[in-house]
Amino acid sequence: MDFGNKTVIEDLSFDVHKGEVFGFLGSNGSGKTTTIRALLGIYQPTGGELTVNGTPFSVSTGTKLGYLPEERGLYKKETVLDVMIYFGQLKGLTKTEAKTHAETYLARVKLADKATTRIDKLSGGQQQKVQLGITIMNDPELLILDEPTKGFDPVNRRLLMDIIEEHQRAGATVIFVTHQMEEVERLCDRIILLKDGKSRAYGTIEEVKSSFNNASLDDIFLEVYGDENAQPERSE
Amino acid sequence: MFNLGTVFRFEVKRTLKKKSFWIMAAAFPIIIGVVFLIIYFSNQATSRAAAETKNQKFSFVITDESGLIDKTLVQQFGASEVTDKTAAINDVIDGSLDAYFYYPKDVIGSKVQIYAKDAGLFDNSRYQAVAQVLLRQSVAPTVSPEVTAILQNTVNFSSTTYKDGVPFDGFMQLIAPGVFLVLFYLLIAMFGNQMLSSTTEEKENRVIEMILTTIKARTLIIGKILSLLVLAFIQVMVILVPTVIAYIFLRNVLSLPNIDLSTIPLDPVRIVIAALLFISSFLLFTGLLVAIGAAVPTAKEASGFFGVVMAFLFVPLYAVTLFISAPDSGLVRFLSFFPLTAPIPLMLRNAVGNLSIGDAIIGILILSVSAAIALTLAIRLFQYGALEYSRRISLGVLFRKK
Numbered sequence: 001m002d003f004g005n006k007t008v009i010e011d012l013s014f015d016v017h018k019g020e021v022f023g024f025l026g027s028n029g030s031g032k033t034t035t036i037r038a039l040l041g042i043y044q045p046t047g048g049e050l051t052v053n054g055t056p057f058s059v060s061t062g063t064k065l066g067y068l069p070e071e072r073g074l075y076k077k078e079t080v081l082d083v084m085i086y087f088g089q090l091k092g093l094t095k096t097e098a099k100t101h102a103e104t105y106l107a108r109v110k111l112a113d114k115a116t117t118r119i120d121k122l123s124g125g126q127q128q129k130v131q132l133g134i135t136i137m138n139d140p141e142l143l144i145l146d147e148p149t150k151g152f153d154p155v156n157r158r159l160l161m162d163i164i165e166e167h168q169r170a171g172a173t174v175i176f177v178t179h180q181m182e183e184v185e186r187l188c189d190r191i192i193l194l195k196d197g198k199s200r201a202y203g204t205i206e207e208v209k210s211s212f213n214n215a216s217l218d219d220i221f222l223e224v225y226g227d228e229n230a231q232p233e234r235s236e
Numbered sequence: 237m238f239n240l241g242t243v244f245r246f247e248v249k250r251t252l253k254k255k256s257f258w259i260m261a262a263a264f265p266i267i268i269g270v271v272f273l274i275i276y277f278s279n280q281a282t283s284r285a286a287a288e289t290k291n292q293k294f295s296f297v298i299t300d301e302s303g304l305i306d307k308t309l310v311q312q313f314g315a316s317e318v319t320d321k322t323a324a325i326n327d328v329i330d331g332s333l334d335a336y337f338y339y340p341k342d343v344i345g346s347k348v349q350i351y352a353k354d355a356g357l358f359d360n361s362r363y364q365a366v367a368q369v370l371l372r373q374s375v376a377p378t379v380s381p382e383v384t385a386i387l388q389n390t391v392n393f394s395s396t397t398y399k400d401g402v403p404f405d406g407f408m409q410l411i412a413p414g415v416f417l418v419l420f421y422l423l424i425a426m427f428g429n430q431m432l433s434s435t436t437e438e439k440e441n442r443v444i445e446m447i448l449t450t451i452k453a454r455t456l457i458i459g460k461i462l463s464l465l466v467l468a469f470i471q472v473m474v475i476l477v478p479t480v481i482a483y484i485f486l487r488n489v490l491s492l493p494n495i496d497l498s499t500i501p502l503d504p505v506r507i508v509i510a511a512l513l514f515i516s517s518f519l520l521f522t523g524l525l526v527a528i529g530a531a532v533p534t535a536k537e538a539s540g541f542f543g544v545v546m547a548f549l550f551v552p553l554y555a556v557t558l559f560i561s562a563p564d565s566g567l568v569r570f571l572s573f574f575p576l577t578a579p580i581p582l583m584l585r586n587a588v589g590n591l592s593i594g595d596a597i598i599g600i601l602i603l604s605v606s607a608a609i610a611l612t613l614a615i616r617l618f619q620y621g622a623l624e625y626s627r628r629i630s631l632g633v634l635f636r637k638k
Contacts, residue, residue: 037445086242090451
C-alpha cells in the first residue's frame with residue numbers, strides 16, 4: 001500500500017479464523033487503520049485484498065460486516081433512532097427489525113431516553129455508543145472495530161467489552177484494533193503486531209509471548225516500539 | 237443498488253424536515269406575492285392621485301400662436317388668453333398665477349412651453365396633462381375618429397401566419413418547449429447549492445467510512461440525485477401552485493394578461509426534444525455539481541464553485557440574439573455543442589424553432605455522454621476522495637488510483 005512515493009504497508013498477510021477475536025496491535029502510525037481501510041476498499045491498495053471464506057470482499061458480496069472506524073461520525077442533524085434505522089435498513093433489515101434492534105440496544109446502553117434526540121445533542125461518549133450500536137445492528141459475521149473503547153470511561157468500556165464478547169460468543173469473527181493491553185489479554189485469541197507497515201509478531205498470545213522470552217504484552221510492546229517512545233495504554 | 241430506495245427515502249425525508257428547505261421554497265412565491273402587492277397598491281395609489289390631480293383646479297392663462305387652440309374650450313377650462321408672454325411668466329414667478337402655457341406657431345418643430353408654480357414632484361404633471369388635453373381636444377373635431385385612432389396607435393391588429401400550409405404562431409409555439417428552459421434555470425439556481433453540498437455532509441460528519449463499508453458509492457450518489465429530483469419537483473410545485481391560484485383569482489385585480497392555456501400549441505416533436513435536452517442537461521449539471529462537492533472537503537468551499545458553474549449557464553445569454561437570427565454561425569454551433577454551454581442554446585433554439593432534428597440528436601448525445609462522464613467522475617471522486625477530510629482531491633490523485 002503506497003501513499004505517493006511512500007510505502008506504508010508492505011508484504012503484510014495474515015489469517016483471521018472464523019469465530020475468533022483477532023487483535024491488531026501497533027503504535028500510532030504503524031499502519032493499523034490504513035491496513036483496515038485498504039482491506040475494506042476505502043483506500044485503493046497497491047496490491048492485495050481481503051478475502052472472506054476465500055471470496056474477495058466487497059460491500060456487495062453479502063458478507064455481514066460491521067465496521068466501527070477510527071474516525072467517529074454520524075449524521076449530526078438527525079435523531080438517534082432515525083440514523084440507526086437508516087443504517088439498519090442499509091444493512092438489510094426491515095424498518096421494523098431495525099427499530100426493534102435500535103431500541104433494544106439503546107436500552108442496553110442506557111440511551112433509551114435519547115432515541116429521539118438529535119445526534120449533535122449527545123456527548124462524545126454517547127455518540128460513540130450509538131455508532132457501536134449501528135456497527136452491530138445486523139449481527140455481523142465479521143466485526144472490525146478500530147479502537148472501539150477510545151475515550152470511554154471504565155464503566156462504559158466494560159459495557160462495550162461485554163457487548164463485543166457476546167457477539168463473539170454468538171459466532172462473530174472480530175478484528176480488534178487497539179492499544180489497550182488489558183483488552184487484548186481479555187478478548188483476543190490471536191494477535192498481530194505491526195510496525196512501519198510490517199508484521200513484527202503474529203500468532204496466539206502465548207506464541208507471541210514465548211517468542212519474546214515469555215515477556216508480558218506491555219514489555220513486548222515497549223521492546224517493539226520503545227525506540228518510538230510509544231507506551232502501551234492502560235485503562236484508567 | 238437494492239439500497240437505492242432506502243437512501244432515496246432517507247435523503248428526501250430529512251431534507252423535507254429542514255426549515256431551510258421550506259424557507260427557500262416559500263421565499264420565491266412570497267417575494268413574487270409581495271412584488272405583486274406593491275405593484276397593485278402602487279397602481280391604485282397612482283390612479284387615485286391621477287384622478288385627484290385631474291380634478292384639481294388651478295388658474296392658468298395661455299398664449300396661442302399656433303392657431304390650433306379652440307377659444308371656447310379655453311373658456312370652458314376657466315382660462316383666458318394673453319399676449320404678453322413675459323408678463324404672464326412674471327405672474328407665475330410672483331405667485332399670482334398658477335400656470336402659463338405658451339403654444340408656439342410650430343408646435344411640432346418647437347416645444348409647447350409650460351411655466352407653473354411647483355406643486356410637488358407628482359402633481360407637477362397636471363400642468364402638462366391639461367396643456368395636452370387642451371391641444372388634443374381643440375384639434376379632435378377637425379379629424380375623423382378613425383384618423384385619431386390611427387395617429388394614437390390604438391388600432392388593433394390580428395395576424396395569421398402559415399407554415400407548411402397550416403397556421404403557425406411562432407411566439408405561441410415557443411411557450412411549451414420554452415417552459416423546459418425556464419424550469420432548468422429555476423432548478424439549477426435554486427438547487428445548485430444543495431447539489432454541491434449533498435456529498436460534503438458525509439465528509440464533514442465523518443460518516444463516510446461507515447457508509448462506504450455498507451453501500452456502494454454509486455448507490456449513495458444515485459440515491460441522492462434521485463432525491464434531489466423529487467425535492468426539486470416539490471419545490472417547483474410550491475412555487476407553481478400558489479402562482480397559478482393567484483393568477484386565476486387575482487388576474488383582473490392585478491391587470492395581468494389573459495392567457496388561454498388551451499390555445500398554446502403543443503408540437504410533440506419539439507416538446508420531446510425539449511424534455512430530452514432538459515433531462516440530459518439537468519443530469520450533466522447535477523453530476524458536475526455533485527462531483528465538485530465530492531472533490532472538496534467542506535460545503536463552504538464547495539459553494540465557492542457555484543458561481544463558476546452558473547457562469548456556464550449565463551454567458552451564452554449574451555449571444556441570445558445570435559441563437560435566434562444566425563443559428564448556423566460558428567459561435568452558435570460551438571456554444572450549442574460544447575457540453576457546459578450547450579443546454580441554453582440548444583433549449584432556446586428548440587423553443588424558437590431553428591434547431592434541426594440532426595442538431596438536436598447530436599446535442600442530446602453530447603449532453604447525455606457528458607452527464608454519464610460527470611456522474612461517473614462524481615462517484616469516483618466520492619469514493620476516492622472520501623477520506624480527504626481536510627484537503628481537496630486532485631485529478632492526479634483521482635486518476636492515479638486505479
